[in-house]
Amino acid sequence: MEPWLRNLLILAAFCYECRGEDSVTQPPGDVIATEGEQVTLDCQFDTLDTSPYLFWYKQGANDFPKYMLRRVTFGSDNAIEFQRRFDAHLNLTTFKSASKSVPLTIQRLQLSDSAVYYCALKPTVTGNSETLYKNL
Template sequence: MGPWLRNLLILAAFCYECRGEDSVIQPPGDVIATEGEQVTLDCQFDAVNTNDLYLFWYKHEVNGFPKFMLGRFSFGSTNATGYEERFDAHLDKDSKSVPLTIQRLQLSDSAVYYCALRPTVTTGDTTPLQKL
């Protein structure tokens, strides 16, 4: 086995060990609230690199598909169109949380909300080193 292939295998093993270490945890169960109230949905995360965080909230309505609502990052934030005014989340690196707050609840806010964390292990060039 050539030295470049040995190094590649060591790198692959290292990256395999990195996967699965980052995670999000949302409390199970329903949150019940009244129209006009404010509600906060919890999301805890565990990440190896807290200096490069990308956390997202999605809304999944019945018979629909998850829709991106907002993202909170180590360096800033973004809200999707329609989620600028009543929806907010604060990324707290110390408590490892990014709770979603919805103000002035409306009946149309009824949905399942998902918190997601972007993987911190990424790859660069994906072209094969050698054709098989």
């Protein structure tokens, strides 16, 4: 094997483990819809993790964020109060430049759905990892 090729392969092996920062992007601004309609809230994310965990949270006025649902490559989970009208699909691609998303769809909108909705990529907070995901 040529010496320069051996150096190239070693460099590639080290770069495989190099990781950039994970990111989540939601479009700014309000979404306005009428009761009874269906609405989809967008969430784009970027991660090198091949099995990412994506979460949606709902925060009403003067309230704390409430866990709604979780999506992973091979599974999903909805909190009890968000099982009927709320859904999200994890869209992954094999191309690094293509976008990854987990749009949240709310069916048959109700006035009580008015809130701020957050999309998050695991880990959602920092702290003691032993207790952090205890309820998952």
